[in-house]
Amino acid sequence: xxxxxxxxARDWRFVGKTCLAVLAIGLAIRLLLAPLLSYxxxxxxxxxxxxxxxxxxxxxGLSGYFYTPVWGYILNAEGYLLxxxxxxxxxxxxxxxxxxxxxxxxxxxxxTVTTPVFNMAMKIPLVIVDTIVxxxxxxxxxxxxxxxxxxxxxxxxxxxxxxxxxxxxxxAQFDCISAMLALVSIILFRKSHWFLGGAVFMVAAxxxxxxxxxxxxxxxxxxxxxxxxxxxxxxxMKAVAGAVIAFLVIYAPAFLDGTxxxxxxxxxxxxxxxxxxxxxxxxxxxxxxxxxxxxxxxxMYARKSPExxxxxxxxxxxxxxSAAGLMxxxxxxxxxxxxLLAYYIVAYDRKMTPWFAIIAFTGLFSALINNxxxxxxxxxxxxxWIDPQTVIDLTTWQDNVLFxxxxxxxxxxxxxxxxxxxxxxxxxxxxxxxxxxxxxxKLRALLRYLKNFGRHEHESTQ
Amino acid sequence: xxxxxxxxVIVLALAVAAVILVGEFAVYGNAYHYDADADADGNYAVTSxxxxxxxxxxxxxxxxxxxxxxxxxRDGDYGSVVNKVEVEVGAPEMTQSxxxxxxxxxxxxxxxxxxxxxxxEALETIVSGDATGKGIVIIAGAIPSTVYDGTADSPIxxxxxxGGTLYWAGGIIGQYxxxxxxxxxxxxxxxxxxxxxxxxxxxMEQPKFPSMLKDFALDVIDxxxxxxxxxxxxxxxxxVDTSKLADGTYLSMGYTDGTYSSIAFVEHGKxxxxxxxxxxxxxxxxxMCQIVAAGLCWQSRILDxxxxxxxxxxxxxxxxxxxxxxxxxxxxxxxGYYSVYxxxxxxx
Numbered sequence: 001x002x003x004x005x006x007x008x009a010r011d012w013r014f015v016g017k018t019c020l021a022v023l024a025i026g027l028a029i030r031l032l033l034a035p036l037l038s039y040x041x042x043x044x045x046x047x048x049x050x051x052x053x054x055x056x057x058x059x060x061g062l063s064g065y066f067y068t069p070v071w072g073y074i075l076n077a078e079g080y081l082l083x084x085x086x087x088x089x090x091x092x093x094x095x096x097x098x099x100x101x102x103x104x105x106x107x108x109x110x111x112t113v114t115t116p117v118f119n120m121a122m123k124i125p126l127v128i129v130d131t132i133v134x135x136x137x138x139x140x141x142x143x144x145x146x147x148x149x150x151x152x153x154x155x156x157x158x159x160x161x162x163x164x165x166x167x168x169x170x171x172a173q174f175d176c177i178s179a180m181l182a183l184v185s186i187i188l189f190r191k192s193h194w195f196l197g198g199a200v201f202m203v204a205a206x207x208x209x210x211x212x213x214x215x216x217x218x219x220x221x222x223x224x225x226x227x228x229x230x231x232x233x234x235x236x237m238k239a240v241a242g243a244v245i246a247f248l249v250i251y252a253p254a255f256l257d258g259t260x261x262x263x264x265x266x267x268x269x270x271x272x273x274x275x276x277x278x279x280x281x282x283x284x285x286x287x288x289x290x291x292x293x294x295x296x297x298x299x300m301y302a303r304k305s306p307e308x309x310x311x312x313x314x315x316x317x318x319x320x321x322s323a324a325g326l327m328x329x330x331x332x333x334x335x336x337x338x339x340l341l342a343y344y345i346v347a348y349d350r351k352m353t354p355w356f357a358i359i360a361f362t363g364l365f366s367a368l369i370n371n372x373x374x375x376x377x378x379x380x381x382x383x384x385w386i387d388p389q390t391v392i393d394l395t396t397w398q399d400n401v402l403f404x405x406x407x408x409x410x411x412x413x414x415x416x417x418x419x420x421x422x423x424x425x426x427x428x429x430x431x432x433x434x435x436x437x438x439x440x441x442k443l444r445a446l447l448r449y450l451k452n453f454g455r456h457e458h459e460s461t462q
Numbered sequence: 463x464x465x466x467x468x469x470x471v472i473v474l475a476l477a478v479a480a481v482i483l484v485g486e487f488a489v490y491g492n493a494y495h496y497d498a499d500a501d502a503d504g505n506y507a508v509t510s511x512x513x514x515x516x517x518x519x520x521x522x523x524x525x526x527x528x529x530x531x532x533x534x535x536r537d538g539d540y541g542s543v544v545n546k547v548e549v550e551v552g553a554p555e556m557t558q559s560x561x562x563x564x565x566x567x568x569x570x571x572x573x574x575x576x577x578x579x580x581x582x583e584a585l586e587t588i589v590s591g592d593a594t595g596k597g598i599v600i601i602a603g604a605i606p607s608t609v610y611d612g613t614a615d616s617p618i619x620x621x622x623x624x625g626g627t628l629y630w631a632g633g634i635i636g637q638y639x640x641x642x643x644x645x646x647x648x649x650x651x652x653x654x655x656x657x658x659x660x661x662x663x664x665x666m667e668q669p670k671f672p673s674m675l676k677d678f679a680l681d682v683i684d685x686x687x688x689x690x691x692x693x694x695x696x697x698x699x700x701x702v703d704t705s706k707l708a709d710g711t712y713l714s715m716g717y718t719d720g721t722y723s724s725i726a727f728v729e730h731g732k733x734x735x736x737x738x739x740x741x742x743x744x745x746x747x748x749x750m751c752q753i754v755a756a757g758l759c760w761q762s763r764i765l766d767x768x769x770x771x772x773x774x775x776x777x778x779x780x781x782x783x784x785x786x787x788x789x790x791x792x793x794x795x796x797x798g799y800y801s802v803y804x805x806x807x808x809x810x
Contacts, residue, residue: 051800053489054512055571062567063744066552073485080488083512089771090515091800096682099696099717103678107550112694112799132474139467181478187471200475203482250482253490265552 012148014138019152026134026159027127030169034123035116038378039171039371041108046122046172047091050079060259068206068263069250071174074125082121091118095381097388101374104399109374113381119172126168129176134159136183137339140314141346150346157342157356163363167332170375171367175335178204182211183339186317189221194235198242206250210324210336216298217316224309286326286420293323293427300434312434318344319430326423329416331366334359334423341426349433351451355426362419369411372398425450496803497776500792504766504781510803513773514796519690520781524761524788526734528808529597529627530576532569532754533588535606536562537581541646543603543638545741548672556742561601565747572755572795572804582606582642589617593626593733597754601631601742604638604646612639612649614656622657623731629754631738631746634663634700657728657735662706664722664739666699675699677740679717679724687715687725690767691752692799695724697740702726713760716749725749727760734760748801755804756793765790772796 010016048064049072059065059072082088092114101109114122134155142151158164167173181204188197197218205212222239223232254260301309301316321337338360345352368375373394380386398408425447432440432447487493497509500518508516536558547556554560562579569577580588586608588598598618609618622628636653638646654663669675677699682688693716701722704714714723724739736753740746766781781792795804 047800051797051802054494054797054802056492056494057567057571058489063553063564066550070482073482073489075485076488077481077485080484080493083494084774087513087771087773089513089773090798092798094692094694094799096688099678099680099682102696103676103680105673105676105678107548107673111696136471143467184471184475184478188475191468191471193472196472196475200478203478249486253486257490262554265554 012152014135014151014155016148016152019138019155022152022156022159023131023134026130026165029160029165030123030127030130033165033169034120034127036379037170037375038114038116038119040110040113040374040377041371043114043119043122043172044092044110044112046075047114047118049075051091054079054083058253058257058259060254060262061257066262066265068209069254070203070207071177073250074174074177078121078125086121088117088121090115093381095377095388098377098381098391100389100392101377101395104395106399108370109395110377113377116378116382119378122172123169126172126174126176129180130159130164130168133176133180133183133339136180136187137342140183140187140343144314144343145347154342154346157345157353158339161338161342161356161360163331163360163367164335164338166364166367167335171332171371173332173335175208175332178208178211179336179339181207182214182317182321182336185211185214185218186314186340189218189225189239190313192225192235194222194238195242198239199246200242201239202243202246203250206247208333208336210321210327210333213294213320213324214317216294217301217313217320220298220302221309221313224304224306227306286329289424290323290327293431294320296431297323314340314343315348315430315434319427319434322423322427322430326420326427329420331363331370331416331419334363334419344430349429352426352429354453355422355429355451358422359419359426362415362422365415366412366419369408369415372408494802496796498794498803498805500781500794500807502783502790502809504783504792505778506768506781506792506794507776507778508772508794508796509776510772510796511774513771514802515769515771515798516777516794516796517690517692517767517769517798518779518781518792518794519756519767520765520783521756521758521791521793522761522763522765522784522787522789523757523759523791524763526759526761526789527595527625528757528759528789528791528806529754530595530808532574532577532597532599533580533585534562534565534577534599535582535585535602536579537585537602537606537640539642539644540582540602540606540640541604541638541644542640543633543646544601545603545632545668546672547741547743558602561742561747564744565599565751568748568751569754572751572801573806574751574755574804582608582640585609586617589621589626593621593624595625597627597629599629599631599750599754602640603633604640605636606640607642610636610639612636612647612653616656619656619730622733622735625732627734627736627759628657629736629738629750630657631750632700632741634665635735635737657730658702658707658737659711659728659730660706662703663737664698664701664703672741675741679719679722679739681718681720683715683718683723685715686764686767687758688717690764690769691715691749691756691793692795692801693717693725693749693752694745694799695738695740695743695749697743697746698722698724699740700737701739702728702737704728711760713758713762715753725753727758727762729760752795752801752804755795755806757791757806757808761788 098111185201226232318340432444495511500506696717711729716724790809
């Protein structure tokens with residue numbers, strides 16, 4: 001435990017001027033974007049989820065919710081608070097002037113636009129979660145390195161990360177909640193809170209499934225941390241008890257009303273989409289690679305000596321989440337590992353910073369391209385700043401076809417290719433620092449060469 | 463992490479647990495309560511335990527008696543003609559069974575709970591009985607041979623003419639007869655005229671991929687129904703071109719592409735046929751529930767409409783009832799395009 005973790009130099013405290021400046025800038029960007037840009041497709045579904053529950057149909061009785069229950073509960077807790085304390089009476093309106101956008105035939109284009117007030121109500125909690133995650137990363141770095149400056153850098157990496165800002169401030173996606181819960185479970189296990197750690201882990205896994213893959217690292221950690229199978233059995237059982245109880249509390253209502261199967265439809269829906277053959281092959285290739293990395297990480301971690309197992313816990317969690325976040329293509333899925341990557345960069349390997357930036361910016365561009373000009377719908381519909389026909393015309397333009405592909409598709413494929421490569425290399429770079437086996441030394445050298453953009457680096461003993 | 467920070471993490475974990483429990487209560491704990499009331503003088507009251515927009519509409523339905531009993535046809539043994547539709551990633555496939563399950567749940571919260579699933583045999587019994595105040599929903603794309611054989615003498619046509627209401631969605635009405643072996647017989651698209659009096663339905667070839675179907679209405683039918691009922695579906699494949707019908711024998715509402723209307727009520731003897739355009743969709747299903755719950759017919763006219771907001775309270779108001787009117791209905795619903803409750807009141 002680092003003495004300086006208790007009280008870093010004034011400038012590097014969380015309430016010091018540097019951190020507060022980062023906080024102010026990050027908040028300002030989010031709160032500026034939030035009322036200006038929104039992605040109707042996602043946020044209208046958040047309204048539908050609350051609507052379905054308010055109408056007495058639970059999470060799955062009516063169409064609109066396809067995830068495991070946690071996000072639905074969080075949304076409806078917000079809905080309940082809004083109903084109890086606010087005057088937010090209208091979620092959204094279907095605008096006749098925007099109907100042309102639906103005529104383009106993409107299910108993601110909608111003439112139903114949620115109100116600015118509703119959008120802010122959905123985004124502000126996510127902004128708060130971003131801030132909490134930033135604080136957790138700050139504290140983790142401070143404790144482990146004793147360096148307040150590094151802690152602030154890690155906070156800044158996360159809090160000013162473009163794709164993180166976008167997902168909470170614009171698209172209102174909840175990956176930051178998944179990241180927060182994964183971090184909290186990691187911290188709780190580090191502090192030997194087995195029961196609570198197991199419970200939070202289950203909540204994380206039932207928010208978005210990526211943190212679920214941490215199970216292998218967690219099991220190994222608990223057992224090794226407690227001196228082996230015999231002495232580790234009770235802490236392990238406590239963690240299991242926490243996870244099981246959390247699962248039952250979360251799922252009991254869905255089991256009782258027979259709708260539990262619907263909660264897995266998003267996961268299996270992604271896997272069974274009708275896609276062209278090439279896309280399906282790439283999908284399964286990606287899946288196999290990620291599973292290989294996750295299992296490989298667990299294998300490597302299991303072979304670590306107990307003292308190294310504790311020291312490397314976070315690094316193997318990061319490696320696992322990096323692979324999990326790669327499993328499905330989507331700009332927001334990298335968010336689950338970005339907090340730990342920020343930690344890793346400042347604590348271990350600054351040379352990963354450009355790769356963090358590549359992932360962050362390609363994620364942002366991918367989201368912008370995907371969401372496209374529908375982002376302007378709110379400003380058009382409610383503020384009248386843009387003519388609805390202009391929004392339709394712009395969206396129509398990007399739907400023009402060249403060689404059988406939409407313009408938008410070209411951009412998405414190009415951007416997501418770069419992002420995927422960066423994420424795969426991120427995994428490779430981490431692995432290169434973790435696997436010291438002799439036979440992989442040439443591959444490690446190549447990966448370091450790539451990481452340093454062509455500058456050679458000698459193998460470290462870290 | 464120091465003790466204070468460790469405590470913060472524990473508090474955070476407990477806070478997450480509290481949020482989840484509050485959310486579970488909000489979802490499954492009957493947390494919300496709504497109520498509405500109206501009388502023949504146009505006085506209404508609407509109550510919400512939360513905060514909601516509300517719409518209260520007074521309809522004059524002429525001489526038509528609103529549908530009070532609804533039969534939803536579903537028979538897995540009989541053939542059907544249902545087009546595949548694109549759904550969002552993770553959404554269940556939009557099958558007939560799924561659609562009907564959703565329809566039932568939707569009708570319940572809009573205050574119309576007198577509905578029942580019936581198979582082909584039961585449908586035969588229904589159409590041989592009294593038709594007034596009764597409705598049948600068919601979304602199978604084909605009508606079972608127990609009640610329809612492609613000719614004007616079919617029992618279902620007599621039933622409609624005697625005062626029944628047929629709600630139809632999916633396919634050209636009357637084109638297919640469903641057989642008990644699971645097959646269908648194509649009796650011709652011209653058979654739509656048996657139901658509608660004219661060949662007036664919008665036919666489009668189904669493309670290879672559902673997303674390639676360009677079937678959208680870009681204009682709102684500006685007679686107040688779309689706004690007052692928050693109608694959503696803007697699809698017009700299989701919908702009705704009411705310009706081919708005699709004046710005064712139909713009511714269209716919702717959206718139009720300039721020719722076809724997303725929803726059309728068409729007079730048929732003493733009864734009516736209601737055609738909703740489009741392949742299966744959640745918006746179509748919600749529209750069907752709204753028009754059933756509101757008790758509409760081809761004679762319906764909006765006499766008055768009030769919208770407002772109710773916040774943890776009861777709002778009262780008054781709709782203007784004219785001296786002379788036909789059968790009246792007041793339909794009140796909460797939530798606008800995100801409806802959460804509905805109730806209707808019938809007056810003569």
